[in-house]
Amino acid sequence: MIDAALAAGPVELLATRSYYVGTFLLLGIGAYVMIASPNLVKKVIGMNIFQTGIFLFFIAAAYVDGAQSPVLEQAGPYVSPLPHVLILTAIVVGVSLTAVALGLIVRIYNEYGTLEADVLQEVRTDD
Amino acid sequence: MIDPVPVALLALVLACALATAVLRDVLAAIIAFAAYSLGIAMIWVLLEAPDVGLTEAAVGAGVTTILFLVTITKTVRPPSEAIFESLDPKGLLVAVLIAGVLASTLGALPPVGSAETPVAQSEVTDYYLDNAYEQTEVKNAVTAVLAAYRGFDTMGEAVVVFAAGVGLLVVLGREVFA
Numbered sequence A: 001m002i003d004a005a006l007a008a009g010p011v012e013l014l015a016t017r018s019y020y021v022g023t024f025l026l027l028g029i030g031a032y033v034m035i036a037s038p039n040l041v042k043k044v045i046g047m048n049i050f051q052t053g054i055f056l057f058f059i060a061a062a063y064v065d066g067a068q069s070p071v072l073e074q075a076g077p078y079v080s081p082l083p084h085v086l087i088l089t090a091i092v093v094g095v096s097l098t099a100v101a102l103g104l105i106v107r108i109y110n111e112y113g114t115l116e117a118d119v120l121q122e123v124r125t126d127d
Numbered sequence B: 001m002i003d004p005v006p007v008a009l010l011a012l013v014l015a016c017a018l019a020t021a022v023l024r025d026v027l028a029a030i031i032a033f034a035a036y037s038l039g040i041a042m043i044w045v046l047l048e049a050p051d052v053g054l055t056e057a058a059v060g061a062g063v064t065t066i067l068f069l070v071t072i073t074k075t076v077r078p079p080s081e082a083i084f085e086s087l088d089p090k091g092l093l094v095a096v097l098i099a100g101v102l103a104s105t106l107g108a109l110p111p112v113g114s115a116e117t118p119v120a121q122s123e124v125t126d127y128y129l130d131n132a133y134e135q136t137e138v139k140n141a142v143t144a145v146l147a148a149y150r151g152f153d154t155m156g157e158a159v160v161v162f163a164a165g166v167g168l169l170v171v172l173g174r175e176v177f178a
Helices: A003-007 A012-017 A019-036 A040-062 A081-114 A117-126 B006-021 B026-046 B048-076 B089-103 B123-136 B143-149 B151-172
Strands: none
Touching: A012 A019, A019 A040, A019 B006, A019 B089, A040 A081, A040 A117, A040 B006, A040 B026, A040 B048, A081 A117, A081 B123, A081 B143, B006 B026, B026 B048, B048 B143, B123 B143, B123 B151, B143 B151
């Protein structure tokens, strides 16, 4: 199967797996924002982009061409419901994570008066 | 044959993610992130995951955006002279490495939408689809799995949300029930 995919050429490879390519790019962008942005709020946004990249991988893996969403009313075939359930849970946990992270950011701002990671490091070494 | 709709949506999502990365103003980045969540929600609908799409639109584009906005009203929106962030070579190197290493696995992944993927052929998938309605009397298989088959997972999720709420009150030093 791997050999067949490679033999079909890079264009075919990208066209049939465009969602996976999107996943990889989103993971790259999310990691970049988390590392490069000095602002703590933007770091949390980067974390959210990284998360949705992984969600895209799961939902794309569940997809089957021509299949219905898993509401058992019409005749099948259906896409698998299990990855959808896992991602629903992950979205809610992700929001909880974001809320706590932002709460910590508000507290950090009240204590140190800055949201820039580099300034924060200087203030903390001065203490 | 390339379908233009998914490609256009993926391009929109990636453009919004890039805009979030390069915009220096935090408010602008938050707005770009809200647009990103909307695009992702549309992709979930295209991929036949309407439940995930609804949750993403309500929680990702709605609640998360509000949380970010509340945060910058409670803290500070740093004044920005420049429109764009300056490029960080180290961060870029790490990001390119992550994307590059992952992309090297692309040939080993099954095509999206193939009926021969491990997920589509899994016994678990078949079991849920064949038995969900008889055993739980819920027509939406996602709801059946979420609330019945994997109910303990969902309880764990509720525990996480509760812990996050308590943690938030502790961090912010609020005494709601004092």
